[in-house]
Amino acid sequence: MVRVRSYLRRRGRRTMGGQESPITRKEFGIEKARQIESRTGMALVSVGRKKAIIKSDYGRALRESVVDTIDDLLDWNVVPPTTAILLSPTGKEPSWHPLWNKNKPQTVSIQEWIENAVPFYTWSKDKPQTVNRLIIFGHLIKENSKNELRLWRIAALDAIINNIDRHDGNIVINKKTGLVWAIDNGLSFEYDCRPSGNRIIEWASDSGGILPSPVLHDLRALDEGDLRAALSPLPFQEIEDAIKRWKNLKKAGSIQDVWPGLPVARSRNIGCWEPLNRHPT
């Protein structure tokens, strides 16, 4: 598979902090942009033979790409290949695009588009409706047995990155393969609350919480230096907190739906809704 990120790596232009020189759309090979969402400046583009989604929020773009690097290190492949680049405007950008209307370079995330993907809430609509999360996610496992391990991997990844945004729209299913993917991972690391519950962590917790041995094995095999390198674009405290969550997770060997059950950065508290009532503390 051609990975968007390795394509960029070959060019030696990977950037996180905005220090390096910006890359143009043409240099990166971005073609055929079309608008997906005007408010947030999201665009669907072509990169070579692949499609990719571009998002323009600096902090989230950075974090989206860090999350994919961790997924790469673990060799889990539950996050579509993602990179962050400093993209320069060409001056000929479509007027609808908030990013490309600006005259200065912007950090964007570029994530491979999963073909035939539908959000979990759409996919599960024609399944028998129930509030039982084991049954709801059980449909996914019935669809493709590989999804059981993939769900545990996403739960473990979300626990490490402190993902507060894993609702049913940020879980997509490739209708052809039946495989589940974790998208929209930018609302991670920095928060000390969760806005809407993390659906997959809730599922893991309802399933007993004990990490399957292949998942625990991979968490233990992960090298701390490699993980720190993956986290390095983030502020110091977010790196330290993520390392602590990883260490706690592999020590505990299980995931519980108590949030925050693991240390998170206290520096920011934006966009938080009320925590779930059923966890009053």
Ligand SMILES: Nc1ncnc2c1ncn2[C@@H]1O[C@H](COP(=O)(O)OP(=O)(O)O)[C@@H](O)[C@H]1O
């Ligand atoms: N990599 C992807 N592959 C396929 N579909 C995607 C991908 N990224 C986003 N989408 C689709 O676009 C929608 C919005 O993208 P998302 O990253 O969740 O943005 P937002 O920040 O607005 O929630 C998703 O619910 C999903 O349907």
Ligand SMILES: [Mg+2]
């Ligand atoms: Mg989303």
